[in-house]
Amino acid sequence: MLIPRFEYHKPSTLKEACEIKGKFKGKAQLLAGGTDIIPNMKKRIILPDSLISLNGISELKSNSVSGKNRCARIGACATVSSLIRGKFLLPYSALLTGLESLGSPLIRNMATIGGNLATARPAADLSPSLIAYKGKAILCSVAGKREVSLDDFFLGPGKTILNDDEILAEIILDELPACTGSGYIKLGTRKALEISLVNVAAVIALEKPDGVIAGARIVMGAVGPIPLRATTAENLLMGEKPSDGLFAEAGKAAAEDSRPIDDFRGSAEYRRDMVRVITVRALQKALHDIR
Numbered sequence: 507m508l509i510p511r512f513e514y515h516k517p518s519t520l521k522e523a524c525e526i527k528g529k530f531k532g533k534a535q536l537l538a539g540g541t542d543i544i545p546n547m548k549k550r551i552i553l554p555d556s557l558i559s560l561n562g563i564s565e566l567k568s569n570s571v572s573g574k575n576r577c578a579r580i581g582a583c584a585t586v587s588s589l590i591r592g593k594f595l596l597p598y599s600a601l602l603t604g605l606e607s608l609g610s611p612l613i614r615n616m617a618t619i620g621g622n623l624a625t626a627r628p629a630a631d632l633s634p635s636l637i638a639y640k641g642k643a644i645l646c647s648v649a650g651k652r653e654v655s656l657d658d659f660f661l662g663p664g665k666t667i668l669n670d671d672e673i674l675a676e677i678i679l680d681e682l683p684a685c686t687g688s689g690y691i692k693l694g695t696r697k698a699l700e701i702s703l704v705n706v707a708a709v710i711a712l713e714k715p716d717g718v719i720a721g722a723r724i725v726m727g728a729v730g731p732i733p734l735r736a737t738t739a740e741n742l743l744m745g746e747k748p749s750d751g752l753f754a755e756a757g758k759a760a761a762e763d764s765r766p767i768d769d770f771r772g773s774a775e776y777r778r779d780m781v782r783v784i785t786v787r788a789l790q791k792a793l794h795d796i797r
């Protein structure tokens with residue numbers, strides 16, 4: 507199927523890209539890996555007048571661990587494959603599992619972390635862990651930069667707080683405190699090249715080795731219009747010693763926190779029950795990951 511005609515822009519700096527985006531606003535779409543937008547253009551779901559390629563902008567592809575607090579700064583156009591290969595995300599096990607489970611090798615070579623967030627698909631693989639790590643996003647426009655919490659980034663399916671003239675430039679993850687671990691579980695109807703039926707990312711921090719839980723974040727995907735925090739489950743874990751019984755209770759609470767719908771891929775009832783099951787597994791993974 508042919509792609510409809512469009513004007514093509516290939517800026518070489520973020521500043522230039524912001525100027526073009528500011529000029530065309532909603533009439534221009536950004537092109538990162540193209541794994542989402544190109545199929546949608548072929549299907550005539552999105553018909554932009556212009557495409558602004560971000561591929562020539564090296565600053566959007568650079569990753570670093572920087573600052574006194576050793577935070578990880580991830581360029582929005584870093585591809586999934588490059589992030590898996592880069593050693594700097596090793597402490598973020600849940601994110602790495604999400605990256606490894608995204609699509610196929612071909613998709614991972616093209617797809618970017620920024621594109622994954624910007625599409626705001628409720629079942630996307632990277633948003634649950636990025637939210638669970640309290641990730642932040644840097645959004646740029648000609649007016650300047652703003653930093654937003656990923657907790658506030660998603661507004662609904664396909665909708666984010668990105669304004670028409672803004673570009674997602676960077677994702678920032680703080681260094682994980684000592685005694686912290688994380689885990690991500692994705693459930694699909696098959697083992698590869700599958701969009702999640704349900705997914706859960708969990709991050710837990712212990713007060714001290716073998717101590718009580720001092721921090722817990724559980725984020726569920728594909729069971730609501732946006733990735734959802736399982737706050738009842740998180741509160742239940744706080745101040746308690748990790749145990750199978752506690753995690754089972756947290757799983758039940760997370761199922762209550764979820765808001766799944768029936769669709770052709772699974773019923774709401776099945777999804778809710780799977781939230782219960784995979785929350786327990788994500789918590790167990792997080793506990794074993796504690797470093």
Ligand SMILES: Cc1cc2nc3c(=O)[nH]c(=O)nc-3n(C[C@H](O)[C@H](O)[C@H](O)COP(=O)(O)OP(=O)(O)OC[C@H]3O[C@@H](n4cnc5c(N)ncnc54)[C@H](O)[C@@H]3O)c2cc1C
Nearest residue numbers: 536538539540541542543609618620621622624630631674
């Ligand atoms: C066969 C197949 C399998 C897939 N499997 C999975 C999967 O298992 N898990 C999963 O989560 N996803 C999956 N996807 C969806 C998709 O590959 C990912 O969401 C990918 O990360 C999108 O990134 P991209 O760089 O290709 O985005 P693009 O297609 O380039 O862009 C997507 C949208 O985001 C906007 N955008 C891109 N970058 C920015 C930016 N920096 N700032 C602001 N807006 C931006 C674009 O304008 C566009 O509207 C799959 C897709 C296909 C085709």
